[in-house]
Amino acid sequence: MAQHAAEVECADCPIRHRAVCAKCEPDELDRLEQIKYYRHYDQGQTIAWAGDEMGFVASVVRGVATLSHTLADGRTQMVGLLLPSDFIGRPGRTTSPYDVTAVSDVTLCCFRRKPFEDLLVSTPHVAERLLIMSLDELDAAREWMLILGRKTAREKLASLLTIIARREASIGLIRPKGPIVIDLPLTREAMADYLGLTLETVSRQISALKGEGIIQLDGKRRILVPDIGRLVDETGDDMDGGIVA
Amino acid sequence: MAQHAAEVECADCPIRHRAVCAKCEPDELDRLEQIKYYRHYDQGQTIAWAGDEMGFVASVVRGVATLSHTLADGRTQMVGLLLPSDFIGRPGRTTSPYDVTAVSDVTLCCFRRKPFEDLLVSTPHVAERLLIMSLDELDAAREWMLILGRKTAREKLASLLTIIARREASIGLIRPKGPIVIDLPLTREAMADYLGLTLETVSRQISALKGEGIIQLDGKRRILVPDIGRLVDETGDDMDGGIVA
DNA sequence: CGATTCCTTGAGACAGCTCAATTTCGGTGG
C-alpha cells in the first residue's frame, strides 16, 4: 500500500481549493506543507474503529470513505459519506466515535493532531474554513435526517442518487452534456446503510427505477441518468419541478 | 410579548458559560453586550419560515425551539431541538433553510448579522466556541441519524427520553437523587416529528413503557423515570448495560 | 363549565423486512 503515488505539493493538490486548506495564504500553506503526510488505504480497509485512538486528522484527497455507527446487535447506520476534500477527525478529540472505512482505494492527507491544533489557533484561515465546512456538513446531515425519517424507499434511492450526482458535478467529474454518469462507489449494502433500508429493498427500488427508464445500469456500479429532472421528481423534495435548495 | 423580563447583563446571564459567548474575555463580552438585544416568542409562534430572510443570529436563553424540514405534501421532520444556550443561524447565510418554531415560550439573545460577523473575524474566542458548538451539533445529528435509520419505535422513544434527561441533567435541572423528572416540552406530534414516527405510534409506545413501569406519567407533559438504567436498556444502544459514549 | 386541543386506543392495510434461492458480474488462472 505504498506505490499509489498522489504525493504532491499543496500547490498542485487536486483538493487545494475545497479542503480545509482552501483559504490559506501562501505562508499558511507552507506551514501545512511541513506537517502533512499521506496515507493510503485499500478498498474495504478500516481506517479506524469506533473508540480507536486517532493520532491524526486528515483530508480525503482521493477515493471515498464512510463514517458509521453500529449497534451491539449489528444494525449499522452510515452517518457520513466522505468524498475528496472532506475532513476526517475533530480538533480536541482523540478518539473517533464512528467506524471510518475506505469504500474505495483512499488517499488521505494527514496532519498529526497536536501541530494541527496549534495551527488552528495561530492561522485563522484554517479555523475559519473548518467552521464553514462543519456547518455545511451539519446542513447535509439535516437533509439526510429528513430522508431517513420521512421518505419512502423509492424517494430515498432517488435522493441518494441525486446527492451523489450533485456532488460529482460540483467536483467537476461530470460531462456537461448528455446523460449524467454516476460512478457509484457504493455496494447495495452500503447504500442500504446510508438510507436506513435493507439491501434487498435497495435492489428492488433500483430495479423499479430502471424498469421505468429513470435510470440505466451499466455494469453493477455505474448508473446513467438520462434526465436528471425525472430523478429529482422522485425524491419527494418538491412536487412541481422547482429548484430545491 | 414584552414584559417577560429576562433582560440581564451578560455577567448574570443564565447561559453565560455554555453559549457562543462562553469563552469570551471581559472585553469581548463588552462588545457582545453592546450589539445584543432580546426577543420573546410565545409558545407555538413561528420564529422563521424556511426561506425567510433572517437579519439576526441568536442564542436561546430560555425555552425550547425546533428546526424542521417540511416536504411539499406536508410530511415534517424535525432536524434540530434547541435548548437554552443553543445557537440559531449561521454566519454567511441570510435565510433560514428550516422552519424555526418556539415550542414553549422562548427568549432569544439576538445579534444583528453584520456586527456579529465582524466580531467573528476580530474576536477569536467567539469563532472558536462556535466551531466547537457546531461540531457538537454534528455529533448529535449523527446520533439522531442512527435513531431515525435503524431503531424501532420503542427504541426511538427510549432514546429521545434519554437524550432529554441527559441534557436536562447537564444543565443542572435535575435533582440528583430519586426518580428523574423529565419536564417534556414536546407534544406527541412534536416527538413524532423528531423520531420519524406518527403521533399514534408515539402514544402507543409511551403507553407500553408506562405499562411496564419503565416510566410514569404525571399529567400529559411530565414523565418520571424511576430507574434510568431500565430506560437506557430500551434504547438499543447497548445490550449489556455499559456506559454509552 | 364549555370548548378546544391534545392524547389514547382500536382495527385493518401496506411498505419494507426476513429468509431463501438463483443469477449476474468481475476478476483470475489455465
Next chain:
DNA sequence: CCACCGAAATTGAGCTGTCTCAAGGAATCG
C-alpha cells in the same frame, strides 16, 4: 480467450411493525 469462482445483486414469498383511518377520552384554558 475462455472457463471458472466467489462476491454481489436480483428476485420471490410470506411476515410484521408501523401507518392510516376512525372513534372516544382527558387535560387545560378562558
